[in-house]
Amino acid sequence: MESQEIARNPAVQRLQAWDKQVVAEVIEFRGETTVVLPANRLVGVCEFLASDPSLRFTFLGDLTTVDRFPLEPRFELNYQLLSIEKVLRLRLRVKLAGADPSIQTVTGVWPTANWHERETFDLFGIRFHGHPDLRRILMPEDWEGYPLRKDYPVEGFR
Amino acid sequence: MNTTKTIETATGPAQPMVLNMGPQHPSTHGVLRVVLELDGEIVLSAKPDIGYLHTGIEKSCESKTYSQCITLTDRIDYLAPLSNNLGFCLAAEKLIGIEVPKRAQYIRVLLTELTRITSHLVWLGTHAIDLGAMTVFLYSFREREEIMKIYEYVSGQRMMTSYFRIGGLALEPPPDWLDRVRRVVDAMPAHIDEYETLLTQNRIWMARTIGVGKLSAEDAIGLGVSGPLLRASGVPYDVRKVFPYSSYDEFDFEVKTQTGGDCYARYQVRVAEMRESLKIIKQAMEKIEPTGPFRAEVQGIIPPSREEMKTSIEGLIYHFKIFTEGFAPPQGEVYQAIESPRGELGVFMASDGSAKPYRVHFRAPSFVNLQSLPALCVGRLIADVVACIGTTDIVLGEVDR
Numbered sequence: 001m002e003s004q005e006i007a008r009n010p011a012v013q014r015l016q017a018w019d020k021q022v023v024a025e026v027i028e029f030r031g032e033t034t035v036v037l038p039a040n041r042l043v044g045v046c047e048f049l050a051s052d053p054s055l056r057f058t059f060l061g062d063l064t065t066v067d068r069f070p071l072e073p074r075f076e077l078n079y080q081l082l083s084i085e086k087v088l089r090l091r092l093r094v095k096l097a098g099a100d101p102s103i104q105t106v107t108g109v110w111p112t113a114n115w116h117e118r119e120t121f122d123l124f125g126i127r128f129h130g131h132p133d134l135r136r137i138l139m140p141e142d143w144e145g146y147p148l149r150k151d152y153p154v155e156g157f158r
Numbered sequence: 159m160n161t162t163k164t165i166e167t168a169t170g171p172a173q174p175m176v177l178n179m180g181p182q183h184p185s186t187h188g189v190l191r192v193v194l195e196l197d198g199e200i201v202l203s204a205k206p207d208i209g210y211l212h213t214g215i216e217k218s219c220e221s222k223t224y225s226q227c228i229t230l231t232d233r234i235d236y237l238a239p240l241s242n243n244l245g246f247c248l249a250a251e252k253l254i255g256i257e258v259p260k261r262a263q264y265i266r267v268l269l270t271e272l273t274r275i276t277s278h279l280v281w282l283g284t285h286a287i288d289l290g291a292m293t294v295f296l297y298s299f300r301e302r303e304e305i306m307k308i309y310e311y312v313s314g315q316r317m318m319t320s321y322f323r324i325g326g327l328a329l330e331p332p333p334d335w336l337d338r339v340r341r342v343v344d345a346m347p348a349h350i351d352e353y354e355t356l357l358t359q360n361r362i363w364m365a366r367t368i369g370v371g372k373l374s375a376e377d378a379i380g381l382g383v384s385g386p387l388l389r390a391s392g393v394p395y396d397v398r399k400v401f402p403y404s405s406y407d408e409f410d411f412e413v414k415t416q417t418g419g420d421c422y423a424r425y426q427v428r429v430a431e432m433r434e435s436l437k438i439i440k441q442a443m444e445k446i447e448p449t450g451p452f453r454a455e456v457q458g459i460i461p462p463s464r465e466e467m468k469t470s471i472e473g474l475i476y477h478f479k480i481f482t483e484g485f486a487p488p489q490g491e492v493y494q495a496i497e498s499p500r501g502e503l504g505v506f507m508a509s510d511g512s513a514k515p516y517r518v519h520f521r522a523p524s525f526v527n528l529q530s531l532p533a534l535c536v537g538r539l540i541a542d543v544v545a546c547i548g549t550t551d552i553v554l555g556e557v558d559r
Contacts, residue, residue: 029490030252058379061495062521064506080493080504080521084379084395091493112382115529123216138209138558147217154221 009033011055011083011090018048027093034078034091039103042094046109049081049090057081057090060106063116065124069150074098075126079106102127123148165198174202177540181210185288185544188554192531192543199539204532208525211558219518223484224250225324227518232318234520235556237280240266240273240309241498243322245520248403249494249505250324254459254487261450262326263405268339268442269312269321270404270496271435275346276305277499277551278428282353285425285548289366294356301349304342311335325460326453336443343439350432357425367421371534371546374419381533382526385501386431387550389415390423397497404496408445409438421549428551459485484513500524500551520559524552 012033016023022045025036037045049057061080068074073095081090096103105128106113117128118137125146128134136143145152165172180191189210195202215234219227231242244266251258258266279302283295306316312331313321321328357363373383378391388395396413398406414430416423454460457472461480466473489511495504501523510516527550534546 030255030492032492034491060382061502062493062504062506062519064493064517064519064521066491066508066517078491078493078506080506084393084400087400089401089493091491110382111380112526112529115525119525136209138212140209147214154217 009088009090010086011035011049011057011088014052014055015045015049018052032089032091034093036093036095039094039096042092043104043106043109045092046079046106049092050109054086055083055088056085057083057088058110059084060110060112060116061089063113063120065120065126065148067124067148067150069098072097075101075124077103077120077126096126100127101125102129104129105131107131122146125149172197179543181207186547187284187552190528190547190552190554190557192547194540194543196540199541201535201538201540201543204535204543206528206531208528208554208557211554213559215559216518216520219515221514223513224487224515225480225484227515228323229318229320231520232320233555234522234559235498235500235503235524235553236317237553238273238277238499239317239319240269240321241277241496241503242520243320244270244404245494245496245498245503245505246518247322247324248496249492249507250487252492252494253490253507253509254324254456254485256325256454256456256459258326258404258454259451260405260445261447262452262454264442264445265327265331265452266322266404267406267409268439268446269309271438271442272305272308272339272342274435274499275432276302278432279305281428281499281548281551282425285545285551286357286363288544288548289363291357291360291363294353297349297352297356301342301346304345308335308338308342311338323453325456326451330452333448336446339439339443343436343443346436347433350429354429358429364422366541366545367425367549368418370421370538370542371549372418372420373530373534377533378419378530381530383501383530384526385497385499385523385551386424386427387501387527387530389413390427391419392417397495397502401495403494409441411438421545424549486511486513495521498523500553500556501527520556522556522559524550524554524556525559528552528557 022041027034059082061082064078066076075096077094079092120126121134122136122139175196177194180186181189191207193205215230231246232239234242279298283298286294310316312335313319373391375391375393378388394413394415399413411434414427416426462473462476467477487509491508493506495502504521506519508517535543
């Protein structure tokens with residue numbers, strides 16, 4: 001079942017054909033495909049997936065971060081890609097270490113990433129290099145700490 | 159428009175003016191602040207400032223069991239609580255791997271389509287009032303109230319319904335509820351015609367909306383815009399059709415699109431969507447069996463029926479365990495998208511194998527759609543900003559979560 005699913009998602013095949021090294025791991029769960037990438041290859045892969053004529057992942061649906069504290073690498077960034085033309089979904093995942101987490105921005109590929117990355121910066125403290133306007137978005141500008149991190153208490157902070 | 163003309167004042171050439179629109183402003187539909195840079199009446203830049211309603215729902219979810227989170231989802235998009243309930247329940251069901259009985263799926267479809275209509279009615283009324291057409295507001299809220307009465311009849315609540323639960327519904331709907339739905343659905347087409355006679359050919363309405371807030375299909379996709387905004391730009395993307403959930407593939411309906419990409423096109427799309435929703439509701443009424451299961455039966459995850467809980471020792475134990483400890487889905491992550499009245503509502507859920515979700519994230523369509531506001535109103539008059547905010551149909555509770 002699981003290996004068939006992988007074979008069925010053409011995005012994984014195309015990605016592996018494009019560069020064998022780039023796919024660190026493929027996870028199949030409940031019919032959803034997650035491709036784990038090395039963090040430094042993210043932007044290149046995104047550009048390829050958005051422009052490849054057989055995939056056309058032109059729509060970034062969502063960016064979700066999961067904090068695996070106290071495990072390392074601590075942060076998982078999940079990019080939900082959508083190809084409206086080819087009716088495909090794909091999740092890209094990169095892992096970041098807990099000390100000074102930062103990664104290149106994908107706003108150049110999808111302008112919608114702007115606010116998603118600001119939200120991630122605001123709530124998890126992950127910095128995005130090359131982001132045009134990296135400010136807090138939901139919390140007050142002078143807020144200390146990053147509320148969605150696991151070492152941040154649910155209540156009783158102030 | 160000519161934006162380069164400079165005016166000489168006593169102190170030298172005129173400077174652009176920065177104007178704070180909101181957070182307390184009637185046409186921002188909540189607490190949205192937009193920092194506008196103006197040259198006379200022309201908008202040079204617009205920066206939405208959000209977060210005034212941030213309540214930390216995603217953080218709260220991490221300290222509650224899966225079932226307890228459902229009440230929080232009502233409060234995200236408070237104009238479409240049932241859509242949020244559905245998104246969350248579908249994600250949890252996908253994570254656990256539960257199949258919901260068909261009857262419950264159809265009831266869910268019926269109620270979420272009613273939600274789409276109420277949500278569009280609020281949008282239509284408030285958008286029209288922003289642009290000076292007062293009457294539509296009074297009409298649309300009259301019909302909305304009738305639908306709210308159905309919610310109350312079925313779930314006990316007008317707004318914070320929490321009616322969909324993991325595995326099905328909270329309780330069996332009252333026996334004659336479909337008669338009430340039928341009465342509303344039969345009356346609705348005439349009411350929609352009524353709104354259209356007030357607006358569709360209204361010269362002031364057309365002048366205020368045609369060509370205002372243009373968004374091309376390419377820009378819309380790049381900005382991640384979804385829902386009626388995207389369809390008004392000519393992209394026929396509707397999650398109900400493209401990635402069907404809750405048996406939407408068994409229903410016959412059209413995805414309405416327009417190519418104008420302006421406020422008027424979005425108005426047309428939403429009005430057409432209300433009519434499509436009525437079509438779906440009528441089909442659902444045919445499909446819903448008068449009796450049958452309203453939730454799945456999975457030991458240890460779905461609460462047993464009252465009867466079983468009272469008569470069998472196992473039922474009592476499971477009842478007690480589910481409501482005190484909750485249940486633990488397998489480890490993993492899922493992303494479930496639904497078509498909420500505002501666009502693609504995605505729920506990302508990560509489980510670490512415990513009874514509480516490790517991480518829940520809501521891809522809020524209002525949040526993403528609001529990002530397109532500068533693209534809509536830069537270069538236009540300040541009065542058009544009001545039209546542009548109205549046409550994005552944001553709910554600040556959902557933007558800020």
